[in-house]
Amino acid sequence: MNMFVVLRRYKANLTSLLREIPGNPDSWKMRMDAAVMHLQSELSNLRTSRPVASILDNVKVSSGPSAGAGKHAPGIPLSTIAAIVAKPPSSILVSPHDPNLMNSVQQAIKNSFPGYGVSASSASSITVSIPRVTGDQREKMVKEALKFGENAKVTIRQVRKDWLKDLERKVVDSSSSKGAAKGKADKDKDKDKGKSDKADGMGKEEFKRVEKAVQSVTDEMVSSVESVVKQKEKDLLEN
DSSP: OHHHHHHHHHHHHHHHHHSSSSSSSHHHHHHHHHHHHHHHHHHHHHSSOOEEEEEETTTTOOOOOOOOSBBBBOOEEEHEEEEEEEEETEEEEEEESSSSGGHHHHHHHHHHHHSSSEEESSOOOOEEEOOOOHHHHHHHHHHHHHHHHHHHHHHHHHHHHHHHHHHHHHHHHHHHHHHGGGSHHHHHHHHHHHHHHHOOOOHHHHHHHHHHHHHHHHHHHHHHHHHHHHHHHHHHHOO
């Protein structure tokens, strides 16, 4: 199962929970999402012997010296200049759209995957042979995946902590505003108090409810991390 499919399962619950939180909950959720995206990037580097075209996604092919700069221009993603097809049980076929790029593509793959067999299988295609992964290597990768998952959860929980601190300031500000209103005339005090409550957001009871919603969002994100890591662990041990 693709890890993106795993993550989609949590989207509906999170959308509902975010509606219960004042302020700008989406910006805090994006910080948690960043931790999950980083985790996905790290896990994608843990590869088994099974050929998957996406493992070449990060390969960049040099486009040659840039005009007037004297340096090589930024690399071009391999997927934009070549057809990439998995060939079970353990190889990937790469066919550059421009045969003149054969040497550059071949060298780029070798640089990115020094342990892989990379050779021209015809005048217009390259075969990438994926070395067999040993049991010890699989176990090592599983440990790394678990470590990456724990790091992601630590980051998500730190975001929760900062998020709650930001929300808690609204409670403090509300109390201060109410205190400042005491010196005003009775007629204006109730009016000002009402405005203050609306501007500053929430009282202590409201904060408790919002705090639970933030914790629920955090729990959903942590669960998504655990599911992604569990799926990766399964893939590493079975393929």
